[in-house]
Amino acid sequence: MKYIDEYRDADRARRLAEAIRRTATRGWSIMEICGGQTHAIIRFGIDEALPPSLRLIHGPGCPVCVTPIEIIDKAVALASRPEVIFCSFGDMLRVPGSEKDLLTVKSEGGDVRVVYSPIDAVNLAREHADRQVVFFAIGFETTAPANAMAVTMAAKLALKNFSVLVSHVLVPPAMRAVLDSPLNQVQGFLAAGHVCTITGIDEYRPLAEQYKVPIVVTGFEPLDILQGILMCVKQLEEGRFEVENQYARSVRPEGNRPALRQVRKVFQVVPRKWRGIGEIPQSGLALRPEYGPFDADERFALKQITAEEPAECIAGEVLQGHRKPHDCPAFGIRCSPENPLGAPMVSSEGACAAYYRYRRQKGKRRT
Amino acid sequence: MNDECPEDFQLLCPLPLNDRDTVQLAHGGGGRLMKALIEGMFLSAFARGESSSQPAPAIEAPHDSAIVELDGRRLAFTTDSFVVSPLFFPGGDIGKLAVYGTVNDLAMAGGKPICLSAGFILEEGLSMETLRRVVESMRDAAREVGLRIVTGDTKVVDRGKGDGIFINTSGIGRVPEGIEVAPGRVTPGDAILVSGDLGRHGIAIMSVREGLRFEGAPPSDCASLVGLVEAILAAGADIHCLRDLTRGGLAAALNEIAEHAGVGIELDEAAIPVIEPVAGACELLGLDPLYVANEGRLVAMVPAEAVDEVLQLMQSHPAAVGPATIGLVVSEHPGVVEMRSLLGSGRIIDQLSGEQMPRIC
Numbered sequence: 001m002k003y004i005d006e007y008r009d010a011d012r013a014r015r016l017a018e019a020i021r022r023t024a025t026r027g028w029s030i031m032e033i034c035g036g037q038t039h040a041i042i043r044f045g046i047d048e049a050l051p052p053s054l055r056l057i058h059g060p061g062c063p064v065c066v067t068p069i070e071i072i073d074k075a076v077a078l079a080s081r082p083e084v085i086f087c088s089f090g091d092m093l094r095v096p097g098s099e100k101d102l103l104t105v106k107s108e109g110g111d112v113r114v115v116y117s118p119i120d121a122v123n124l125a126r127e128h129a130d131r132q133v134v135f136f137a138i139g140f141e142t143t144a145p146a147n148a149m150a151v152t153m154a155a156k157l158a159l160k161n162f163s164v165l166v167s168h169v170l171v172p173p174a175m176r177a178v179l180d181s182p183l184n185q186v187q188g189f190l191a192a193g194h195v196c197t198i199t200g201i202d203e204y205r206p207l208a209e210q211y212k213v214p215i216v217v218t219g220f221e222p223l224d225i226l227q228g229i230l231m232c233v234k235q236l237e238e239g240r241f242e243v244e245n246q247y248a249r250s251v252r253p254e255g256n257r258p259a260l261r262q263v264r265k266v267f268q269v270v271p272r273k274w275r276g277i278g279e280i281p282q283s284g285l286a287l288r289p290e291y292g293p294f295d296a297d298e299r300f301a302l303k304q305i306t307a308e309e310p311a312e313c314i315a316g317e318v319l320q321g322h323r324k325p326h327d328c329p330a331f332g333i334r335c336s337p338e339n340p341l342g343a344p345m346v347s348s349e350g351a352c353a354a355y356y357r358y359r360r361q362k363g364k365r366r367t
Numbered sequence: 368m369n370d371e372c373p374e375d376f377q378l379l380c381p382l383p384l385n386d387r388d389t390v391q392l393a394h395g396g397g398g399r400l401m402k403a404l405i406e407g408m409f410l411s412a413f414a415r416g417e418s419s420s421q422p423a424p425a426i427e428a429p430h431d432s433a434i435v436e437l438d439g440r441r442l443a444f445t446t447d448s449f450v451v452s453p454l455f456f457p458g459g460d461i462g463k464l465a466v467y468g469t470v471n472d473l474a475m476a477g478g479k480p481i482c483l484s485a486g487f488i489l490e491e492g493l494s495m496e497t498l499r500r501v502v503e504s505m506r507d508a509a510r511e512v513g514l515r516i517v518t519g520d521t522k523v524v525d526r527g528k529g530d531g532i533f534i535n536t537s538g539i540g541r542v543p544e545g546i547e548v549a550p551g552r553v554t555p556g557d558a559i560l561v562s563g564d565l566g567r568h569g570i571a572i573m574s575v576r577e578g579l580r581f582e583g584a585p586p587s588d589c590a591s592l593v594g595l596v597e598a599i600l601a602a603g604a605d606i607h608c609l610r611d612l613t614r615g616g617l618a619a620a621l622n623e624i625a626e627h628a629g630v631g632i633e634l635d636e637a638a639i640p641v642i643e644p645v646a647g648a649c650e651l652l653g654l655d656p657l658y659v660a661n662e663g664r665l666v667a668m669v670p671a672e673a674v675d676e677v678l679q680l681m682q683s684h685p686a687a688v689g690p691a692t693i694g695l696v697v698s699e700h701p702g703v704v705e706m707r708s709l710l711g712s713g714r715i716i717d718q719l720s721g722e723q724m725p726r727i728c
Contacts, residue, residue, distance in 0.1 A: 001646050010637075010709040017710065045712025107389045116652075222709065337719075338399055358714035 007221030008044075016226035017049040024233050027053035029185045031178065031321050033171060034192035035062030035350060036220050042354040044222045050229070057185065057321030058351040060174050060277065061192050063139040064091045065319060065344045065351075068273040070307040071138075071167040072097035078134050078165060078300060079110040085128060087121040088136040090114045096340055098307045118150035118164075125154065125162035134296045137164040141195045144168050144285055145259035148266035151287065151294050163296040166286055169272055171195050172203050173283035177274075179211045183322050188232040190218040190225065193247035198263075200255025204243045212241045219247040266291055276316030315344050318351055325355040332356060397615025397660075398719035402623075405429075429627060430549055431475035431611060434542060443478025445469060446537040452530050454501065457571050458586025462504035464662060465534040467591045470512050471611040474596040475665065477548040478540025480512060485536050486520040490529035501532060512591050514538075546600055552607040553628035555698040557668040562595060562681055563588065563688035564640040565617055569659035570648045583644045588688070590663030595686040599667075604677050608668040612661040615719065619658070620666055621704045622718045632704040634694035634716065654723050657716060668696060 032038055038058045041047055047056050060066055076097045079086035086102070093102040093112065106112040111131075115121050118135050125133035137147040147164065154162040171192060178186055191204060196217045208215045214235035218228030228246040235242060245251055263285070272284025287295045297303060317323040325331050325344065335345050337353060344350035393400045432445035449465045470480045485505065489498065509516055516536075567588040574584040592611060599606060608628070610620040617639075625632045641649075641656045649656045663686065669677050674692060681690035704716040 001643050001650070004646075004650060008709055013710055043714060044708045045710050045714060048712040049710045103391055103393065104389070107391050338403070357717045 004221065007219070007223040009223065013044075013049070013222050013226055016223065016230060017046075020054070020226065020230050020233055021051045023230060023237060024051055024054055025237060027055065028187050028233060028236050029055040029057055030188045030190060030229060030232050031057040031059045031186040032190040032218070032225070033059040033061040033175065034190075034195070034220070035059075035065070035354075036194070037061075037190060037192070037218065037225055038351050039354045040220055040222060040225055042358045046222060046225055046229075049226075054229070054233070055185075056229075058318070058324075058354075059189075059321060060178070060274065060319040061140065061171065061195075062319075062344065062350050063143070063169065064095055065315070066169055066174075066274045066277070067092070067095065067138050067167050068275045068307075069097055070273070070305055071165070072101070073099075073307050074297070074302045074305050075102060075136055075165055076100055076105055077302065077305060078296060079105045079112050080108070081132075081300070083132050085111045085113060085124055085131050085133045086136070087113050087115045087118075087124065087133060089116075089138075092136055092138065094337075094340070118147050119153065122150050122153050122157070122159070122162060125159050126157065129161060132161050132163070132299075134300075135162070135164045137166045137168060140169055140171055140192070141198045141263070142192075144263045144267060145198060145256070148262045151266050151291055152262065154294055155291065163294050163299045164287070165296040165302075166267075167272070168267065168285035169274065170269070170283050170285065171199075172207060173280050174274065174277075175207055177277065177280045177283070178320050179207075179213065181320060181322075183320075186213070186321060188214040188236055189216070190228045190232060191215050191243075193217055193219040193224070193250055196245075196247070196251045196255070198256050198259050200260075201243050201245060201251065201253050202255075208241050208243050214241045215243045217243070217245045217247050217251050219250065274319070276319050278316075315352075318344055325352040326359070328352075395614075396719070397613070397619045402718070429623065431472040431609075432478055432540070434476060434549075441542040443473045443476040443540040443542050444537070445472040445476075446535065447472060448533065448535040450530060450533050451572065453575055454497065454531055456575050456587055457584070458567075459589035459662070460501060460504050461532055461534060462501040463508045463589055465536045466505050466508035466512065466516075467589060467662065468613070469536040469538040470514070470540075471592045471663075471665075473538050473540035474593045475548070475609040475611050476540070476542065477546040477596070477600060477609075478542050479597065480514045480538055480540045480593060482515055482517045483509065483536050483538045484518045484520075485516050485534060487522070488529055488533040488535075489521065489523045490531050491523055491526040493531050498532065501534075505534075508591070512593050543600070548600075548606055548609050550608050550610075550624050550627040553624060553630055553668045553696055554607065554670075555630055555696050556671055557607055557696040558671060558674045558692050559621075559632065559634070559694040559696065560667045560669055560674070560677060560681070560690060560692050561612075561617065561640065562592070562665045562667070562686070562690050563663070564642045564645070565612070565661060565664060566641055566645040566649065566656035566659035568662040569616070569654075570645050572660070573652075574648070584648065585642060585644050588661055588663035590686055592663060592665050592686055595665070595681065595684045598684050599677055599680050602676065602680055604680060605670055605673045606667055606677065607670060610666050612664045612666060614660050616656070616658045616660060617666060618655075618704065618716050619718055621716070624668070625704050626702045628696075629701045631697040631700040631702070632694060633697055633713075634704065634706045636706050636708055638691055638693045640689050640691050640693075658719055658723050 078084050102112050121135035204215045214232050216228045216231045231244050267285035268288050269282050270284050270286040271281045273279045292298055314328045344352040394404045432443040435442045435444050447468045449461050451461050454461045473480045567585050571587040612620050621632050681687035705713040706716050
């Protein structure tokens, strides 16, 4: 397949792994931000091809995993209302809230629908004037433009029965939180290529300078990730801390300007809670006041729904890279994709799910 | 566990959702939840406690068909229900599926189909023209396989209580003397063959059901495998086990076989055939073609000495579309399916919990 096969070439992958082995003279810890990268690393066994002294730490870049439990509770409350058609991306349906997940709501008669684009939800609202259509707008900077577009469209159509439950999060503040943590071990980052396709790379420069960490904007195929690691290791070895772009076939330094304009028009930056991590300042997006009528939180008066996560949840430590999934005593025993204790076990991008699917047996052998 | 984990560490993760009180869609998804339902609910009630004078069907070793002995003759017996939406899709319809699905299950036990039953649950308001098209499609499919639909049943439910048509078919087949195709025969050293490329049915259904228009989306692979299996068995080739790849895809079938035969399975990622439009659609949606449904593909466990012959027989049969050897049965890691990736490291091909969910971004 074009644009896929050439980035999965076994010979070139081995040569890159060899180059990394030759370049790394000592141990380094590098965090890949995005859950998609984590899955590729585990799926293709990239970490096993690296020298043992080189550690990959899995980052918080899984939108499903970091959505706070009270937002899931709000989604569950909305989806349970008879007048609501609740639209979500598929991943979110199995994330446990305080009491139940959206799949359970569906089996109890709630109208929960999987959509592939927020525009599908807008169209549902047009087709069902007698129902309230709510779209679950979650994700990083990657999904924000399309969600902003859906709100703009609904405003243009003056739809009275469309709203969004927003829990958008931003990558750079989360990187800052990781670096500020007293437990931080991260020395370099592979930034998320698709996020940077939207945002560009400029907002990463102050991070690299302030914390003196190299940041390599990296793609998602095995060769992308290996090349990103090589670029990051080179910087670390040479004592540089720059923002470099491995994923130039998709990422332009200035990002996608029309998409960014759309996002800024509809959303504003707000503090946001991250599941398992807590509140991070300026780390989320919420609707601007002028789009208030499209805010499900306001329309359905959901502000009073709150839920606290237990402070000791290891999901937070996994999401910040302090622990690996199989360091958790419940991993694979009390916590599995059927009975997830935490969101990272649910999402197809979650670190725990990646370890469970691809490494469970190995985890057991290690015990 | 890892040393870094203090012994008194208490996990307080966000609230477990343990055993479900109600049936979820995922219980029908061909994954682990469905297995738990079958084992915990159905097998525990049906597989034990029958009177000992009855012939014991092979319910303990799950297979696509049960083998029942009757006066020294062996019969394959199976049943399947069909609830596909939409009723008509590129490459097939619910009627074709209802015939092929059941005869394929018979064939996987080495059974030559003799006859089928057909039970219809119809929704009030269904157009007669739609029903006629489905019934004619069933008739044509049965003719093609060379069997008759000999008995049936009809029920009508209130509008809104069904999805147009639900069909159940049961089938009986005769297992010729000397033929034994069953998971219990799988042994380390067997090669693993597939009869064609994977994932067409699931992607075809998704492309119409979800209104996603993939460029060049292929039609469903929905087809009878009876002729293909007969041709292989008639040539005298030794086949240890066959499984048709339906819900849950290749991954579900291999996990079941590995578990029941107590063997390990190793797959070679590069050898697994997936055509480009299917691979592209899977990439886009974050799906793994190993888990996507097929309706006209089988996997065969074949002893090393018979591999070339079986592969040749497949290549010369129209029901096999690009057959390939994709892996090996091993004695290591019993019950676990592993895949060699391009960097040579292994990863587990696990059973899914329910159905695959398209990802966010």
